[in-house]
Amino acid sequence: MSGDMLAVYRHDAHKFVRQSHAQASETYAGVRVNERVPFGADGDAAALSRPVGEPDTTVETHTNHRRLSLCTGTTQNLDGVNVDDAMHGLVTERDAERAHEQWLASDVAGWFNESVYYPYTSLKYHTLLVAALVRAYEEGSTFADLRLVVDPPESVVPHRTVFAGDEFALRITPESPKRPRIRLGDTPSRSWAGAWSRLPEHPLGTDDDAWAMVLDANLRRIQSWSTALQYVEDFERWSA
Amino acid sequence: MTWIQQVCWRLEMDYLGHPYYVSGNAIYHALKQVLPADQRTRIHASHGMFAPGQFGAFPEWHSLSGSRPALGATLPEVTTYDDLWLHRHPEQPWVLDSRPRDAVNTHDIRTQSGQPAFAHEMVFGRSAESRKTTWTTSWFVHAYLHADDPDVLPIEEEALDGLQFGGQRNYGYGTTRLKATQMVDLDALGYGRLRGADAYRLELVTPFVLRSDYPGTNDVDIPWWWTVETTHLRQREEEIVEGPETYHCGTVDHGQVVRYGGDRPVVTAKNAIRRVGAHSKYGFGEIRVCPIESE
Numbered sequence: 001m002s003g004d005m006l007a008v009y010r011h012d013a014h015k016f017v018r019q020s021h022a023q024a025s026e027t028y029a030g031v032r033v034n035e036r037v038p039f040g041a042d043g044d045a046a047a048l049s050r051p052v053g054e055p056d057t058t059v060e061t062h063t064n065h066r067r068l069s070l071c072t073g074t075t076q077n078l079d080g081v082n083v084d085d086a087m088h089g090l091v092t093e094r095d096a097e098r099a100h101e102q103w104l105a106s107d108v109a110g111w112f113n114e115s116v117y118y119p120y121t122s123l124k125y126h127t128l129l130v131a132a133l134v135r136a137y138e139e140g141s142t143f144a145d146l147r148l149v150v151d152p153p154e155s156v157v158p159h160r161t162v163f164a165g166d167e168f169a170l171r172i173t174p175e176s177p178k179r180p181r182i183r184l185g186d187t188p189s190r191s192w193a194g195a196w197s198r199l200p201e202h203p204l205g206t207d208d209d210a211w212a213m214v215l216d217a218n219l220r221r222i223q224s225w226s227t228a229l230q231y232v233e234d235f236e237r238w239s240a
Numbered sequence: 241m242t243w244i245q246q247v248c249w250r251l252e253m254d255y256l257g258h259p260y261y262v263s264g265n266a267i268y269h270a271l272k273q274v275l276p277a278d279q280r281t282r283i284h285a286s287h288g289m290f291a292p293g294q295f296g297a298f299p300e301w302h303s304l305s306g307s308r309p310a311l312g313a314t315l316p317e318v319t320t321y322d323d324l325w326l327h328r329h330p331e332q333p334w335v336l337d338s339r340p341r342d343a344v345n346t347h348d349i350r351t352q353s354g355q356p357a358f359a360h361e362m363v364f365g366r367s368a369e370s371r372k373t374t375w376t377t378s379w380f381v382h383a384y385l386h387a388d389d390p391d392v393l394p395i396e397e398e399a400l401d402g403l404q405f406g407g408q409r410n411y412g413y414g415t416t417r418l419k420a421t422q423m424v425d426l427d428a429l430g431y432g433r434l435r436g437a438d439a440y441r442l443e444l445v446t447p448f449v450l451r452s453d454y455p456g457t458n459d460v461d462i463p464w465w466w467t468v469e470t471t472h473l474r475q476r477e478e479e480i481v482e483g484p485e486t487y488h489c490g491t492v493d494h495g496q497v498v499r500y501g502g503d504r505p506v507v508t509a510k511n512a513i514r515r516v517g518a519h520s521k522y523g524f525g526e527i528r529v530c531p532i533e534s535e
Contacts, residue, residue, distance in 0.1 A: 056337075056338050058337075058338060058339055058340045059340055059364065059365050060365060061365040061366070061373050061374070062365070068340075070342065070343055070346055071349070073343075073348070073362075073363075073364075073366070118340070119340070120340050120342055120343050193330065193331045194331070197330075197494075197495030197496065198495065198496055199474065200472055200473065200474050201474055202474060202476075202493075206476055207477035208477070210259070210355055210356055211356055213258075213259045213260070214259045214347070214349060214356040216260075217259040217260045217330070217347070218346040218347055220260075220330040220331070220495055221330045221331060221332070221342070221345045221346050221347075222342045222345070222346060223331060223341065223342060224342050227342045228342075231346075
């Protein structure tokens with residue numbers, strides 16, 4: 001099981017180094033990378049964040065794995081950043097739970113997109129979504145069993161937590177904890193706005209905080225899961 | 241005949257107002273400035289929904305099909321009940337996937353006096369190498385009016401043009417231009433899709449007011465025809481601003497979905513277009529009835 005989870009955190013290593021999947025190396029720094037993820041979870045996670053079918057270029061001037069930010073409209077400036085170092089930690093960690101924690105906390109993973117065709121998506125949150133799906137599927141759950149659960153910020157559940165911010169955390173799980181939660185639906189689709197809009201409680205101060213209301217307003221407009229989760233992270237920093 | 245007047249405005253300047261929508265209250269008070277007294281008191285204004293002026297394709301539930309340039313900036317013909325909802329969901333389901341739909345459909349935010357303002361237009365595809373392929377998209381506001389007295393409508397185009405919404409209006413913020421308006425007779429629409437389903441769901445398009453500080457308003461419970469416990473519904477505070485006074489309201493937040501517990505879905509649908517509950521005159525309590533398709 002731990003091997004499956006480590007494979008998740010290593011499955012898109014080629015996107016950091018601008019290799020296509022077909023040409024991707026099998027190993028990186030002595031560990032196996034770019035392996036197929038079990039249970040079809042990679043495809044299901046992709047369906048949460050991108051249109052299905054043959055991809056189309058959506059931003060003609062942008063055809064690389066650097067993520068475009070919904071907050072700034074541009075990519076992160078990588079001058080002076082050692083991407084190799086950051087990637088090394090994310091990909092070569094041998095303890096699966098620590099790998100999950102590293103991805104949750106990583107800035108660099110969020111500076112890349114999950115598909116060059118959809119440059120506003122996030123490699124960081126795509127990978128965390130794949131992890132939550134693999135975790136659920138390997139236990140025998142189906143997609144239709146899954147829920148989005150709002151947790152306190154310090155509550156990180158290994159492989160299930162898909163977002164951990166300053167104000168709250170989000171987890172995808174087949175369990176029904178006594179926390180605000182909403183079913184994801186029968187099949188994976190770009191259902192972020194629908195799920196977020198229907199949560200029985202929101203973890204934002206929307207009664208009196210104009211910035212929280214603006215964040216909430218935009219979260220109700222976004223369909224892609226990885227784009228939305230990355231937007232919450234970007235917004236927290238950008239408006240701070 | 242039961243008329244509503246659909247209105248589409250284009251934002252000409254950045255907007256510093258309610259972020260979920262231009263409130264019906266704001267639209268009502270902007271109109272009050274320009275309408276004669278006998279007309280203005282009889283007007284009811286919906287909340288105004290933001291839509292990008294983008295290419296789009298009609299959703300499968302719309303009576304029209306195919307794609308259309310600048311669908312977010314137009315008022316297509318309305319012949320069925322479902323057609324009314326084309327621009328009224330924040331997701332704007334008609335935005336095409338062949339463009340970066342989530343970037344197109346989220347507001348760019350600018351800071352003005354420490355407060356967030358929405359940009360009135362956005363530029364995409366800007367890069368150092370190829371400036372030629374950038375494109376710009378403007379934001380539009382979609383609302384509809386109805387009146388106690390049928391003779392009051394339509395409001396003339398001159399009165400609808402140049403209205404301002406939101407804060408800092410003295411500096412030009414929230415200036416709009418009228419893009420399009422059209423009359424729709426609710427009694428003449430097709431309600432066929434609402435007949436014969438086993439079950440229905442209600443989409444809360446705008447918040448439903450449970451309690452309000454506004455003088456003369458009574459606390460209410462959720463309507464009997466919603467099959468849900470109040471405790472299972474997310475609530476949010478709203479405000480009604482009238483001159484120097486601000487009145488607080490407790491609402492069931494919009495965007496939520498409940499099961500329909502009544503047995504007259506077409507009657508409910510027709511009533512809920514013109515909204516239900518307190519402050520319905522100002523946009524609250526707008527509900528869409530949807531059939532639950534059997535498997």
